Amino acid sequence: MFSKTAEYALRATIYIAQKSSEDNKLGIEEIAKSIDAPRSFTAKILQLLTKDNEVISSVRGPNGGFYITEKAKGLSIRTILETIKEDDVFTKCVLGLKACSEAQPCPMHFQYKPIKQQLIRLFETKTIRDLAKELKTGERFLANFRPRKKTRVTK
Numbered sequence: 001m002f003s004k005t006a007e008y009a010l011r012a013t014i015y016i017a018q019k020s021s022e023d024n025k026l027g028i029e030e031i032a033k034s035i036d037a038p039r040s041f042t043a044k045i046l047q048l049l050t051k052d053n054e055v056i057s058s059v060r061g062p063n064g065g066f067y068i069t070e071k072a073k074g075l076s077i078r079t080i081l082e083t084i085k086e087d088d089v090f091t092k093c094v095l096g097l098k099a100c101s102e103a104q105p106c107p108m109h110f111q112y113k114p115i116k117q118q119l120i121r122l123f124e125t126k127t128i129r130d131l132a133k134e135l136k137t138g139e140r141f142l143a144n145f146r147p148r149k150k151t152r153v154t155k
Contacts, residue, residue, distance in 0.1 A: 025065025
């Protein structure tokens with residue numbers, strides 16, 4: 001559904017929101033490793049997200065790194081997608097047709113329309129803070145890994 005750019009941008013933003021603060025900034029290596037993304041690609045994405053410090057803030061230098069302000073944690077997921085110019089999911093035809101519309105619908109237009117509206121509502125109402133909070137329980141994760149099986153200790 002999303003491009004790799006959008007996937008990594010969402011993962012990075014959520015990870016930074018959960019792990020950082022103005023006093024505890026994160027480095028690019030840690031972020032890339034934690035979200036299972038290539039370092040150089042993550043750097044480019046963070047460059048987009050730090051533009052004007054709207055979503056993610058950054059500080060250069062030895063004590064620098066990336067963090068998210070409390071105000072930015074209240075931003076919607078849609079804002080992240082708009083910031084990286086990946087918000088065409090809200091307007092694009094599900095089959096990728098350029099001329100799909102109410103007047104000239106694709107074969108899936110009317111079935112997909114309510115789903116698209118639900119997606120729009122989800123991305124407009126879910127905040128960075130909401131998703132970061134869900135990670136704290138340990139029931140959600142950001143990287144592609146398999147949880148370790150619990151080993152049984154016998155006496």
